[in-house]
Amino acid sequence: MMSYRLRPATAADAQEMFETQVAAFGEVEGTLRWESARSYCFERTEQHIVFVDESGHVAGLVHIHDHPIQVGSCAVRKADVGHVAIGPELQGQGIGTRMMQETVAWLREEGYHLSRLGGRVSFYSRFGYEPFPRRFVQIKLGPVPIGGGSALPAREAFADPGEWPGQVRPYDESRDLGDRTRLRWEYDHGRSGALVVERECHPGRHPAPPDPTALRWVYEREGEVLGYLHAVEAPLESTESETVFTIAEFAYAPAFPDAAGALMRMLLSRVCDPEPARVTSRLPFDEALSEALQAAEIPHERLEMYQAMASNMILVVNLAATLRAITNELSRRLAGSLVAGWEGALELSLPAERCMLEVTGGEVVVSRTSGPADLRLELTQAQFVKALFGIATLTEMPPARGASLSPTLRGLLDALFPRLPAGSGPWG
Numbered sequence: 001m002m003s004y005r006l007r008p009a010t011a012a013d014a015q016e017m018f019e020t021q022v023a024a025f026g027e028v029e030g031t032l033r034w035e036s037a038r039s040y041c042f043e044r045t046e047q048h049i050v051f052v053d054e055s056g057h058v059a060g061l062v063h064i065h066d067h068p069i070q071v072g073s074c075a076v077r078k079a080d081v082g083h084v085a086i087g088p089e090l091q092g093q094g095i096g097t098r099m100m101q102e103t104v105a106w107l108r109e110e111g112y113h114l115s116r117l118g119g120r121v122s123f124y125s126r127f128g129y130e131p132f133p134r135r136f137v138q139i140k141l142g143p144v145p146i147g148g149g150s151a152l153p154a155r156e157a158f159a160d161p162g163e164w165p166g167q168v169r170p171y172d173e174s175r176d177l178g179d180r181t182r183l184r185w186e187y188d189h190g191r192s193g194a195l196v197v198e199r200e201c202h203p204g205r206h207p208a209p210p211d212p213t214a215l216r217w218v219y220e221r222e223g224e225v226l227g228y229l230h231a232v233e234a235p236l237e238s239t240e241s242e243t244v245f246t247i248a249e250f251a252y253a254p255a256f257p258d259a260a261g262a263l264m265r266m267l268l269s270r271v272c273d274p275e276p277a278r279v280t281s282r283l284p285f286d287e288a289l290s291e292a293l294q295a296a297e298i299p300h301e302r303l304e305m306y307q308a309m310a311s312n313m314i315l316v317v318n319l320a321a322t323l324r325a326i327t328n329e330l331s332r333r334l335a336g337s338l339v340a341g342w343e344g345a346l347e348l349s350l351p352a353e354r355c356m357l358e359v360t361g362g363e364v365v366v367s368r369t370s371g372p373a374d375l376r377l378e379l380t381q382a383q384f385v386k387a388l389f390g391i392a393t394l395t396e397m398p399p400a401r402g403a404s405l406s407p408t409l410r411g412l413l414d415a416l417f418p419r420l421p422a423g424s425g426p427w428g
């Protein structure tokens with residue numbers, strides 16, 4: 001029996017990785033997906049790990065994207081796993097199973113806290129991954145109901161970008177990059193579930209000139225840039241009967257909801273014809289944003305998808321390290337709560353690991369030793385990660401609902417793991 005080992009990919013592996021990947025996925029030469037596989041294997045070789053046989057040939061590969069995700073003022077490190085592939089002639093012999101087992105062990109050694117992937121539940125659940133929801137905010141550009149059973153075609157409903165106190169104009173990198181960076185920071189910094197945001201602005205040497213044909217604008221009011229939106233057509237998602245656009249980046253100054261409305265209406269006026277079309281995005285489920293869009297007469301949907309069979313999936317690679325990464329944030333939350341003086345211990349257990357959160361003198365610390373606890377909660381990984389990013393509160397989860405919580409313990413859990421206007425995308 002051939003033995004295989006896992007190691008980080010090197011430039012010398014790129015060609016074999018590419019051949020393995022396109023053969024495993026059946027990609028046809030010249031298609032967008034084939035081109036994308038090529039650019040991943042050759043230009044992002046170092047983001048892969050490979051499973052090689054005794055003579056060093058690539059039997060399989062895994063792409064790993066390193067994503068730091070915010071939990072309030074702290075961050076956890078997620079490995080986004082993709083392009084899991086075993087060469088077609090080697091499939092079905094248990095090699096993929098071994099490669100993924102070793103990948104998960106490797107992620108733990110590399111210091112990752114969480115991992116996410118999308119794929120067949122029956123396969124990835126073997127390695128501990130659990131189905132996890134995905135969130136989208138989408139705008140459908142089809143007939144818009146106007147009441148009384150009538151509807152307006154999207155091209156009429158959205159043709160006019162509307163009158164606003166400020167102006168929407170094409171993004172000009174040489175002038176707007178600093179404002180764009182600042183807005184993005186103000187909008188997403190500290191937003192749980194969103195990627196860590198850069199505060200520094202890194203101007204390129206050759207800033208792109210404004211492009212009036214691009215779906216990329218800023219909103220300016222009295223000389224101040226208050227919003228930025230960049231959308232692109234998503235050719236991989238578009239079908240013959242529907243064109244799909246994706247919002248790649250969006251931010252606005254929260255005190256100016258007109259910025260959100262004006263930019264989004266500008267986008268819709270540009271993409272509403274021909275219909276049907278759809279704008280999809282990873283905008284946060286945020287009450288302020290939904291109010292701003294509603295005020296701008298933009299019907300939108302918040303989709304929270306719970307898939308099965310093939311699904312987005314999450315794995316807590318290291319619970320103790322995850323909790324340790326967020327103790328400052330937990331201490332901060334506790335300090336600002338009605339149970340600020342609480343002292344005691346809370347035990348959280350996941351299928352593969354259990355940890356104690358101990359609170360003394362207002363400080364939350366993590367210890368692995370089990371001892372007396374004021375509350376023990378046995379959670380699935382999906383329940384824990386929802387609470388971690390504020391997708392839902394811990395007290396909404398069945399294990400907490402099943403426990404008869406005292407008002408103090410309920411207050412403690414709600415203080416530590418509240419529901420938040422979480423960002424989406426990085427976790428699903």
Ligand SMILES: CC(C)(COP(=O)(O)OP(=O)(O)OC[C@H]1O[C@@H](n2cnc3c(N)ncnc32)[C@H](O)[C@@H]1OP(=O)(O)O)[C@@H](O)C(=O)NCCC(=O)NCCS
Binds near residue numbers: 098122
């Ligand atoms: C998925 C894949 C990596 C598994 O590797 P492998 O060496 O064939 O896997 P093993 O022999 O260890 O196990 C076979 C299992 O793969 C699973 N599998 C087959 N196709 C799969 C797919 N498209 N996605 C996920 N799992 C798959 C089956 O559930 C099978 O399970 P079983 O053991 O209950 O029969 C490999 O088949 C492959 O490269 N497929 C094509 C590319 C692909 O679909 N990748 C997954 C993207 S999410």
